[in-house]
Amino acid sequence: MADPAEQHSAAAQPNSLRHGPDERGHFGGRYGGRFVAETLMPLLLELNTAYDAAKADPAFQKELDFYLRDYVGRPSPLWFARRMTEELGGAKIYMKREELNHTGSHKLNNVMGQILLARRMGRTRIVAETGAGQHGVATATVCALFGMQCVIYMGATDVERQKPNVFRMRLLGAEVVPVTAGAGTLKDAMNEAMRDWVANIADTYFLVGTVAGPHPYPAMVRDFQSVIGEETKEQMQAQEGRLPDVIVAAIGGGSNAMGIFHPFLDDASVRLIGVEAAGHGLDSGKTAASIERGRPGVLHGNRTYLLQNADGQIDEAHSISAGLDYPGVGPEHSWLSDIGRAEYVGATDDEALKAFQLCTRTEGIIPALESAHAIAYAAKIAPTLPKETLLVVNISGRGDKDIFTVAEHLGVKL
Amino acid sequence: MSRIAARFKTLAAQGRGALIPYLEAFDPDLETSLALLKAMPAAGADLIEVGMPFSDPSADGPVIQLAARRGLKAGATLPGVLKMIAAFREQDQETPVILMGYLNPVEAYGHARFCTDAAKAGVDGLILVDLPPEEADILEQPAQDAGLDIIRLVAPTTSDERLRYVLSHASGFVYYVSITGITGTRTASAEALQEALPRLRAATDLPVAIGFGIRTPEQAATAAGIADGAVVASALLSTLADTLDAEGKATDQTLPRVLNQIKDLAAAVRAGEKKAG
Numbered sequence: 001m002a003d004p005a006e007q008h009s010a011a012a013q014p015n016s017l018r019h020g021p022d023e024r025g026h027f028g029g030r031y032g033g034r035f036v037a038e039t040l041m042p043l044l045l046e047l048n049t050a051y052d053a054a055k056a057d058p059a060f061q062k063e064l065d066f067y068l069r070d071y072v073g074r075p076s077p078l079w080f081a082r083r084m085t086e087e088l089g090g091a092k093i094y095m096k097r098e099e100l101n102h103t104g105s106h107k108l109n110n111v112m113g114q115i116l117l118a119r120r121m122g123r124t125r126i127v128a129e130t131g132a133g134q135h136g137v138a139t140a141t142v143c144a145l146f147g148m149q150c151v152i153y154m155g156a157t158d159v160e161r162q163k164p165n166v167f168r169m170r171l172l173g174a175e176v177v178p179v180t181a182g183a184g185t186l187k188d189a190m191n192e193a194m195r196d197w198v199a200n201i202a203d204t205y206f207l208v209g210t211v212a213g214p215h216p217y218p219a220m221v222r223d224f225q226s227v228i229g230e231e232t233k234e235q236m237q238a239q240e241g242r243l244p245d246v247i248v249a250a251i252g253g254g255s256n257a258m259g260i261f262h263p264f265l266d267d268a269s270v271r272l273i274g275v276e277a278a279g280h281g282l283d284s285g286k287t288a289a290s291i292e293r294g295r296p297g298v299l300h301g302n303r304t305y306l307l308q309n310a311d312g313q314i315d316e317a318h319s320i321s322a323g324l325d326y327p328g329v330g331p332e333h334s335w336l337s338d339i340g341r342a343e344y345v346g347a348t349d350d351e352a353l354k355a356f357q358l359c360t361r362t363e364g365i366i367p368a369l370e371s372a373h374a375i376a377y378a379a380k381i382a383p384t385l386p387k388e389t390l391l392v393v394n395i396s397g398r399g400d401k402d403i404f405t406v407a408e409h410l411g412v413k414l
Numbered sequence: 415m416s417r418i419a420a421r422f423k424t425l426a427a428q429g430r431g432a433l434i435p436y437l438e439a440f441d442p443d444l445e446t447s448l449a450l451l452k453a454m455p456a457a458g459a460d461l462i463e464v465g466m467p468f469s470d471p472s473a474d475g476p477v478i479q480l481a482a483r484r485g486l487k488a489g490a491t492l493p494g495v496l497k498m499i500a501a502f503r504e505q506d507q508e509t510p511v512i513l514m515g516y517l518n519p520v521e522a523y524g525h526a527r528f529c530t531d532a533a534k535a536g537v538d539g540l541i542l543v544d545l546p547p548e549e550a551d552i553l554e555q556p557a558q559d560a561g562l563d564i565i566r567l568v569a570p571t572t573s574d575e576r577l578r579y580v581l582s583h584a585s586g587f588v589y590y591v592s593i594t595g596i597t598g599t600r601t602a603s604a605e606a607l608q609e610a611l612p613r614l615r616a617a618t619d620l621p622v623a624i625g626f627g628i629r630t631p632e633q634a635a636t637a638a639g640i641a642d643g644a645v646v647a648s649a650l651l652s653t654l655a656d657t658l659d660a661e662g663k664a665t666d667q668t669l670p671r672v673l674n675q676i677k678d679l680a681a682a683v684r685a686g687e688k689k690a691g
Contacts, residue, residue, distance in 0.1 A: 024548060024549075033548075033549050034546060034548055034549060035517060035545060036544055037473040037544060037546075037567065037569075038546060038566070038567040038568055038569045038571075038572060038580065038591065039473075039567075039569035039571050039594055040571075041546050041571075041572075042569075042571045042572060042573060042576060043571065181479060182469070182470075190472075191470055194472045194473075195472060195474075195475070195596045198473065198594065198596060199596060199599065201571060201594050202594075297522060298516075298517045298518045298544065299470060299518060300470075300472065301544070306518075308518065308522065311491045311492060311519055312468075312492075312518040312519035312520070312521060312522025312523065313468065313486060313519065314469045314470050314518070
């Protein structure tokens with residue numbers, strides 16, 4: 001059965017890499033799936049049906065396009081980073097400006113799609129998990145826009161290190177619930193959001209913020225984020241008359257990366273590089289690099305690469321960036337890594353901090369610490385690449401929320 | 415006949431339902447939880463559920479979350495849990511033991527190897543909360559080969575059509591999650607349970623146990639009377655947690671208080687009359 005999301009894309013080929021997942025929600029027959037308690041299974045099946053119907057309904061797409069244009073502010077520009085390119089002396093660096101979206105990150109692309117779906121499904125209460133608070137702010141924003149009840153679960157540690165976003169969410173009318181279980185980060189917030197959902201199924205929609213969780217979330221979030229890659233393709237064609245050569249994006253759960261990668265999966269000439277948060281270093285034991293240092297397992301409804309110990313207990317992730325501080329990754333990334341279609345690398349906390357400053361100083365763009373990981377790797381490889389190489393780095397969010405964290409690491413008292 | 419089938423048959427002949435208490439392995443330490451496991455049958459446990467601690471128990475409420483954390487802190491691993499069951503089996507050949515937990519530790523152990531080793535240790539059935547029948551192919555054959563039952567959870571949200579599908583993958587008994595929610599929070603009313611049972615009976619010949627939100631002897635008697643068994647978990651774990659000292663260590667109150675609670679539950683279940691359901 002053809003996937004309507006792919007029908008409007010001329011790029012889908014018979015043996016396309018863009019057909020996944022299968023009916024069970026598996027990517028490559030192995031990753032993804034629906035590993036949830038029975039109470040949630042009927043809801044996931046209902047969601048799947050509702051999403052398929054929405055995808056096939058031109059009215060839904062039209063409504064989404066309207067909000068993406070007039071409320072989110074799409075399309076986001078593809079910016080040629082002239083000074084950074086000159087300073088690094090290599091590949092031509094372009095920046096996909098997702099930080100210019102309303103609420104300051106790519107998160108709103110997905111949230112807008114899902115809130116319209118939740119409305120179609122007649123749900124009135126939204127729950128969501130958040131790490132850095134970007135997804136929480138985006139969710140609280142659309143709940144304000146549509147007058148819906150909103151409960152955001154956020155790890156207590158993250159509440160502490162992302163105070164401005166917590167205040168934003170509360171201003172927007174959301175209830176922010178700090179989660180003290182575990183290390184009080186994104187993983188624990190995800191557990192608590194799932195517990196809320198299972199207890200409030202009648203009126204509640206679980207608005208997942210990344211390309212992870214049980215099927216159909218990974219595919220649905222990817223579809224809503226694919227607008228990033230589709231625009232990039234058109235914009236690069238308009239500016240350079242061809243496809244980019246390299247695309248670099250940061251990976252926590254992996255939604256901004258999946259969004260910019262997916263429209264290029266069948267363009268074999270385009271190198272796709274996902275940058276995980278290496279934390280203190282890939283082998284330091286304090287990392288969030290699930291693909292590079294994890295192994296496949298099952299958590300939060302899907303099978304994917306996870307940071308875990310020999311007994312299958314999930315390890316705490318570490319990253320300077322709250323948005324990347326997660327011991328798993330979207331299942332489609334796990335598959336793309338296994339088949340070698342995308343490369344997965346790491347950038348450390350320190351490298352991200354340097355890239356944060358480089359981008360700010362040379363381009364006048366303060367990137368989110370999450371996006372700074374992508375910039376760090378782009379800055380590392382750009383000098384090694386020929387000048388005609390077209391490199392796109394996805395600036396998934398803006399860094400205003402991170403200035404306190406950055407100041408602290410730089411030893412500056414605000 | 416498996417231990418589970420034999421036990422339910424015996425109880426049916428006696429005209430009463432089963433009391434199925436739960437304990438978390440290694441909570442608060444191996445010695446205490448093994449002593450508790452060994453003493454449970456004499457206190458009135460008909461079947462026993464043993465929780466396998468997991469770092470991210472996303473279907474469980476705060477009480478089981480804390481118990482799992484204590485178990486992990488005390489060094490719980492799957493090999494350790496299986497050793498504990500084997501030690502129990504040295505003295506008790508009849509009381510069925512069901513392991514309950516999440517898939518990932520089992521996956522890390524290896525699906526087939528786990529089933530083989532669990533059966534060898536004396537485990538009778540598995541409940542894996544996050545393994546719906548849609549994904550269960552990885553475990554069904556190895557479990558069947560090892561002679562382990564896969565006990566299926568069904569919920570109020572499970573439609574009649576889906577019920578037939580889920581139960582076609584069930585063995586041992588059926589675990590009816592009586593509320594929509596996490597463990598140890600809400601309690602279903604007797605009326606709601608009365609209404610739910612005919613739907614389940616129509617879809618399966620397997621015994622039905624009710625769990626989630628059963629706390630008091632009265633509630634246990636009601637559930638075991640309406641269905642074929644009542645699972646009590648969070649209420650026992652709360653009691654255990656109350657007896658721990660400031661460092662979270664067991665005290666001389668730990669075993670007696672939990673066992674007395676099981677005795678009270680068992681007395682109520684045994685006094686209760688089995689209703690036609």
